Amino acid sequence: MIKITNLLKRYGDKVALNHLSLEIGPGTIFGLLGPNGAGKTTLISILNGLTQYTEGEVSVFGMPLDKNLVAIRKRCALIPQTLAFYENLTVIENLNFFGGIQNIEKAQLKKNISYAVETNRLSSMLHQRASTLSGGQKRRLNIAIGLLNDPDILFFDEPTVGIDPESRNEILETILSFKKANKTVVYTSHYMPEIEKICDEVAIINAGEIIKSGTMEQMLNNASASQVIFEIYETPLETLEMLSAQGSALSVVDSMHLLLDEKSSQAVAKTLDLLENAGIMVKNVRYGTTTLESLFINLTSKGRRDV
Amino acid sequence: MFKAMLIKEFLLVSRDKHALAALFIMPAVFILIMSLALKDVFNEDKALIEYAVVDKDNSLESFSVMKKLRLNKMMHEHNISDDFKRPKEEGVQFIVVIPKGFKNQFSQADANNSALNIEVAADIGQNHLMLFKTQILSAVMQVRLDAINLAQEMQRHRDKNAPKAQKIEFDEKKMMKVHYAALEAGEKPTSTQQSVPSWIVFGLFFVIIPMSTIFISERKQNTLMRLSTMNVTLPVLFGGKIIPYMLINQLQVWVMIAVGMFIVPLFGAAPLTIGGDISALVAISLALSLSAIGLSILIAVSVDSVEQATTIGGIINILLGAIGGVMVPKFVMPDFMREFANVSPMSWGLEGFLDVFLRRGTLSDVLYEVFGLVMFGLVSLLIAAIIFKYKIRRVA
Incomplete structure (x- = not known):
């Protein structure tokens, strides 16, 4: 659905995207992770035709982006981080405006507005001015506007910034529902648990390059990783801390995870003995990283050290 | 769209x-x-000049000048006493003092000793003063012309054979007609x-x-x-x-x-x-x-x-x-x-x-x-x- 090959973007002498290649399949929720200045926004801007690239090839729906921008835009939607609508208009006036501006046929627009309102639970506030909505409701309106052209691809640029956990969960549920509608979602966020929760595939981008990508399973279970994770049945943290004090390479992640910073079979066997002696039941042992966040920090900090 | x-x-x-x-x-x-x-x-019927007159001559001529001034809609006369203060304190822009002997200037060539004294408020500009002086001059000229006309009329009474003198007039409305471009006659x-x-x-x-x-x-x-x-x-x-x-x-x-x-x-x-x-x-x-x-x-x-x-x-x-x-x-x-x-x-x-x-x-x-x-x-x-x-x- 989206195919990027050898994409180079320069701002003067500065390289923002360095020969980046990526493929995103249909119906995927794709997470784009990276520290500030990594190139995420540049990539999203290029995919939406807001920024021109220096070299490389980008195709969307099998069509070259630079030659089919208008057609591609009709099937895509960008949901910006800012609340890009009119605060002095009501919810329905905003929806009518952003729908009307896209020349969508009247009956189809009515249907699309209904879908957007229903998906984002806005029906009770249609005639309220946008300025009077809560932070979460405003975010939902921001998303609803992106659904008005019934897009096949949705680009989300940190859509949950600055809202309460309950509203965040509602928005994540909404995004998950797009998968059922076979829509492709490209999602950037700084909240790793969100990415872990909703994304099928992830790419970690740093200094304009993709340093790691794959499915969530591939990202977290990695035989080449230098760490081993022990998944255990829930145990009081005090007990685990005492245990950790006995083995210098063993650290406590939470009441159900321990991390061994060594992957030799002797060290793994020794840790298993330790856990058995302490009466702690082990569910699973795997190579890799406990969370996406630790992987992200590990990879991006390495990147920064290399730089 | x-x-x-x-x-x-x-x-x-x-x-x-x-x-x-x-x-x-x-x-x-x-x-x-x-x-x-x-x-x-832009309203020429509204008084732009506030003035007062102190008449020390109390003659027919001084009364005539004062009367002419009163007919001028551009000017508004205030009453003040003979021992007047400064114009600002009297609430006027100008105070005209008609000196004793003023009437003599209508009959004698030498008018030096009968000149009008004009007290001007300190904040009055030159344009405003010029406008006022013109109005005073106009009033005095009209009284003088009236006097000449009267003298000629009296002369004719004395000498029945003398030709009838043409009356000399000083009427602005008869002397000039004002018309605003593109407007109807008389329209302002x-x-x-x-x-x-x-x-x-x-x-x-x-x-x-x-x-x-x-x-x-x-x-x-x-x-x-x-x-x-x-x-x-x-x-x-x-x-x-x-x-x-x-x-x-x-x-x-x-x-x-x-x-x-x-x-x-x-x-x-x-x-x-x-x-x-x-x-x-x-x-x-x-x-x-x-x-x-x-x-x-x-x-x-x-x-x-x-x-x-x-x-x-x-x-x-x-x-x-x-x-x-x-x-x-x-x-x-x-x-x-x-x-x-x-x-x-x-x-x-x-x-x-x-x-x-x-x-x-x-x-x-x-x-x-x-x-x-x-x-x-x-x-x-x-x-x-x-x-x-x-x-x-x-x-x-």
Whole structure:
């Protein structure tokens, strides 16, 4: 659905995207992770035709982006981080405006507005001015506007910034529902648990390059990783801390995870003995990283050290 | 697509209380205040000179001069005692002292010892003093002529064979006839007629504030970026601004004309009348509107914040108004300022409106101003488009 090959973007002498290649399949929720200045926004801007690239090839729906921008835009939607609508208009006036501006046929627009309102639970506030909505409701309106052209691809640029956990969960549920509608979602966020929760595939981008990508399973279970994770049945943290004090390479992640910073079979066997002696039941042992966040920090900090 | 743009812009402006106040209430109040403030400036029946006379001669001649002065509607006489104080303390601008022996100057060649003494308030300018001296001189001359006429008449009575002397008159109305160009005989322009066009021009340019405020908010909130991803092109974006604000400007013009026609007379000032063609009025107001909107969009794309837009927009508005003769009539400006006034589109708009309101102008009379204003608007829009594209490219 989206195919990027050898994409180079320069701002003067500065390289923002360095020969980046990526493929995103249909119906995927794709997470784009990276520290500030990594190139995420540049990539999203290029995919939406807001920024021109220096070299490389980008195709969307099998069509070259630079030659089919208008057609591609009709099937895509960008949901910006800012609340890009009119605060002095009501919810329905905003929806009518952003729908009307896209020349969508009247009956189809009515249907699309209904879908957007229903998906984002806005029906009770249609005639309220946008300025009077809560932070979460405003975010939902921001998303609803992106659904008005019934897009096949949705680009989300940190859509949950600055809202309460309950509203965040509602928005994540909404995004998950797009998968059922076979829509492709490209999602950037700084909240790793969100990415872990909703994304099928992830790419970690740093200094304009993709340093790691794959499915969530591939990202977290990695035989080449230098760490081993022990998944255990829930145990009081005090007990685990005492245990950790006995083995210098063993650290406590939470009441159900321990991390061994060594992957030799002797060290793994020794840790298993330790856990058995302490009466702690082990569910699973795997190579890799406990969370996406630790992987992200590990990879991006390495990147920064290399730089 | 375009219809949605128009509806959105109308809804946003209609809900912006500050914009509505700046666009409609402010100019209407301006018209009311300025029409009333300037009511007497162009009214020749209203006294411009406050004076008092102390008559120490108490002669027929001094009474006659005082009587002539009292008939002059431009002057208003105050009563004061013989031991008068300074003019300001007496509440007048001038005090005329008619000395004892004043009547002698009508019968003797030497008038040195019977000259009138004029006390002038310190804050009176030379023009005002000259005007007063002319009025005094005129009154004295008329009394002298009356005396000559009387003397000749008496001479004829004594000598029945003497030819009848022709009466020498000094009547301004008989000596000169005043006619205002393009107006009917005897018709005079009113203060309302002369001041309302200025405030219409000024009010139209206040569109800068709401327009640039909305535009900058759209840019800051990434709404313009979102519209761009929805395939909204620059001509649609600009067109969606120009048409609603042009209609708003036309509404402003008619609201202000209505204030001049119906509200101003309620406060005692003369009503506004449209002497020229309505087509000329519509043409000049549409052209002026385009130039104001072009300038507004240019400011909106050039500045980076709402605060900058309101400050810079307000300053430019006042400067163009001051240069263009909105605040101070061009006829009181020095020559170089009158030439310089032509750099302001407000000056062209004002001339066009004056053609319609004061000079009974037709469409052909305002074509020159219309052309200039349209060109100004189009060039401003072109520069705005270039700056807008440049800024987008720089961000990208």
